Every structure is written in C-alpha cells, then in structure tokens.
Amino acid sequence: MTASTALADAVAFARSAREEAGGWDRRGAIPTDVLDAVAGAGFLAVDVPAEHGGLGRSPAELGELCAAFGGACSALRGLVTVQGMVAAAVLRWGDREQRARWLPALASGARRAAFAATEPGAGTDLSAATTSATPTVGGLRVRGRKLWVTFGAVADVYLVLAALDGKPVAVLVEADRAGVTVEPIGGQLGMRAAHLANLRFDDVVVPQENLVGAPGFGLSHVVATALDHGRFTVAWGCVGLAEACLDLAAAHVGRRSQGGVRLAEHETVRALLGRDLVEASAARRLCEHAAELRARADADAIAETVLAKYAAARAASALSEHAVQLHGAAGCAQDSTVGRFFRDAKVMRIIEGADEPAELRLGEYALRRPGRSR
Amino acid sequence: MVNQRSTRSETAVDEVVDEIRTFFSSAVGEGVPHPDDDYFALGLVNSLFALELVTHVERTFGLTVEVEDLDLDNFRTMNRIARFVRHKLSETSGGS
The missing domain is CATH 1.20.140.10 (Butyryl-CoA Dehydrogenase, subunit A, domain 3)
Incomplete structure (x- = not known):
C-alpha cells in the first residue's frame, strides 16, 4: 500500500463516516464495529515504524489522515489521537520489551489504548495529579481517579499518570485488571461519540514492566x-x-x-x-x-x-x-x-x-x- | 595516543557545555543556570523544555537518547548533560 492510496482510503472512509457521524453523536457512541473497521483498515498509529508493526507514515501523512477524519467526525479523529498518543509514548520511552509487546498491538488495533492523566484536582497543572503508584509484591499498586478519558469506556489499556514516592511516573494499566472501574460519561458538550469515561483505580496491581520510563520522568x-x-x-x-x-x-x-x-x-x-x-x-x-x-x-x-x-x-x-x-x-x-x-x-x-x-x-x-x- | 585522545575529549566536553549553554540561554533568557545547577529544581524551565532539550541534544550531537539513558543523573544539570553526550559519543565511536 503506497502512502497516497492509504490516504485515499482514509478520505473515502471519512466520507462514508460523514453520513453516520450525526447519528453516532446523537446516540453518544461510535459503534464498535466501526472502531474495528478503523483498526482493520490500518488507520491507527500509522506513524509507528514498520519494525514495530506500523506503517511508518510521515507526520504529514498522519496529519492528512486526521484532517480527513476531523472533517467528518471529531470522535473518529479522537480515536486516532488517543491510540497515537499512547503508541508515541511507548515508542519513545518504552524499553525493547515494552515496544515489542505493545506497539504491534496498538498499530493493528488489536489493543485499544487511552490516555488517563486528568484528575479532579489536576487539569492544566498535571503536576498536581495525586494518583499513586506504590511498590508492592508483584509490581506497582495504582490508586486514584482519572477524568475525561477519551475512549476510556472501550479501551483495553490506559497510560496512567501517577506518582511514585512523589515522583511522576507513567504506568500502563490494563482495563481488565482487578480494581479498575470504568464509569462512562454522556451528554457532554462535544466529542459525544468518543466513549468518554471516568476511571477509578482501587489498588490495581500491575507488574513492574508496565512502568514506562524511570520514576521522575513520567x-x-x-x-x-x-x-x-x-x-x-x-x-x-x-x-x-x-x-x-x-x-x-x-x-x-x-x-x-x-x-x-x-x-x-x-x-x-x-x-x-x-x-x-x-x-x-x-x-x-x-x-x-x-x-x-x-x-x-x-x-x-x-x-x-x-x-x-x-x-x-x-x-x-x-x-x-x-x-x-x-x-x-x-x-x-x-x-x-x-x-x-x-x-x-x-x-x-x-x-x-x-x-x-x-x-x-x-x-x-x-x-x-x-x-x-x- | 592515550594522551591525545584524552585531550580531544576534554575539548569536546567544553564544546558540548558551550553548545548546551547556548540552547539554555535561548530557552530561559537571562537566567542561564550555573553548569552544576539543577534547572528543574530551580523551576527555570516550562513543561515543554524537557522534551525540547532531549530533541535538541539528539539532533545536535547525532545521538539517540534511549529510555535507559533517561535518569536524573544524566539530565539534571548542564555539566551532566555534557558528560552524558561525551559518553554516548565515545560509545558510538568506540563501536565503529
């Protein structure tokens, strides 16, 4: 697949989505078969290098894809955004094992990712985040609450900003771990079809290898x-x-x-x-x-x-x-x-x-x- | 040979510190920290600076900052960045 056909596919996909987007917005959700179709067409994390299972597209090509989606449905563009954010963080700061484990799955869409940073007391000032990651037997124990997580209601894994001994850390937390509670949000001003959710982590234990980057750099x-x-x-x-x-x-x-x-x-x-x-x-x-x-x-x-x-x-x-x-x-x-x-x-x-x-x-x-x- | 290499390395460190000081002065203006100051602790830099610094160091010195390089000892002060750059460059040239 050449760059231009990939983009042409994205534009065609966006055009068909445009017909549906109003209904998704009204019903408050992009249907999951559409989310799967986006992944199946290879529209997620297109800038991940081929060696990590992606298409290795340039920033300009990624941008054009987002413009095509944004001109149809902001929630659809949001799907590309959150998957891309987590993939970018793992690509840049993950170790060899983390890249091998997560990047092909994020690029193929086999795993849906979301980004969980905002808290009740931490918006623009994310350094005020109070979610904690405490060393425990078997890894890290994550405790806290996250708000406004785009595609949080359907994600398989969250990149969570937390603090370990007062140092910022970024931790991957799988949605199916014990202690994760997902509270879908509806009726917000915009991005209504983007499966927003608030999250609660009640002493969720994740293995040490889910920590991305050293404490202090999260x-x-x-x-x-x-x-x-x-x-x-x-x-x-x-x-x-x-x-x-x-x-x-x-x-x-x-x-x-x-x-x-x-x-x-x-x-x-x-x-x-x-x-x-x-x-x-x-x-x-x-x-x-x-x-x-x-x-x-x-x-x-x-x-x-x-x-x-x-x-x-x-x-x-x-x-x-x-x-x-x-x-x-x-x-x-x-x-x-x-x-x-x-x-x-x-x-x-x-x-x-x-x-x-x-x-x-x-x-x-x-x-x-x-x-x-x- | 050994002496010559060490001399060249010392020169390289000074050049690296100079280069990094220039980048800092463009980022923070008048308040350029001392080469041994912890600029994060001093609150001299904004939320974009950490990434800009990594990108700048990579591009200027033609190296890649890997996740295992990312520890506080490497990036807290200008002198530590310079030591880190020297180490990375010697690693690369040593391997070729």
Missing part, C-alpha cells in the same frame, strides 16, 4: 511525548473541521435565498467567507510546517506544534460558529452537522492544552526566537 517526558503527539493530531483534525465548515457554509449560502437574494450575493457574507478561507488556509500551513519540523526531529517542532494546534483550534472554533450563523435556525437543529462541529470545536480549544497555557508557552517561544536561525 510527566516531563512520557506524558509530555503523548501530549505533544496528541496536539499534533488534534491540530490536523481542527484543520479538517474548519475546512468542512467552510465548505458547508459556502454551499449553503450559494443555495439559500431570502427576499429574492442568494445569501452569497451579500457582501458581508462574501467578506466573512474570505476571512474564513484565510484562517483555514493559515491553519493548514502551520500544521504542514509543524509536520516538516517533526519529520526532521527539530527541537522547535514541539513549540511549533503548540502554535499550530492553538491556531487550528481557534480557526475551527471561529469557522464553525460562522457556519452555524449562516445556516440560521437550521444550524441550531438537533441533526445539524455544523452545529455538531461547533460543539466539538469548542472542546478543541480545551483539550491537549487549553488556549491560555498555550499562549504562555508561545510567549516564551517568542521571547527566545531572536538570534535563532529558523
């Missing part, structure tokens, strides 16, 4: 790697979402007449679409730039990914809001596609780094730019 390196990867795929998903909203808005105003005048004939409408085109195009270019830096492992790739995600989420948010406005009452209906995009886009400005901390990191990036070759 947050700054392991979880940071997962979040960096997640930001990249969310950013591209937002590009797809923004472009879909622009297409839907343009089609609607070209069709819809009021008072004998097509909406597209109004100057204010055209000007709005013009501005939206600029925003969507800029977001795409920033994501492409981040993809290039990631492909050559540039140290700036991390900050440029924050930048791309920030810009793309804001573009998705703005363009979906404009699309709802242009659709009028139809945009507010229960089955409205742009309405769903609008709800999902708001979530994009919060997950994998909200706008506000992103601005601070980007401000620091701006301060250190002078004198650095670009």
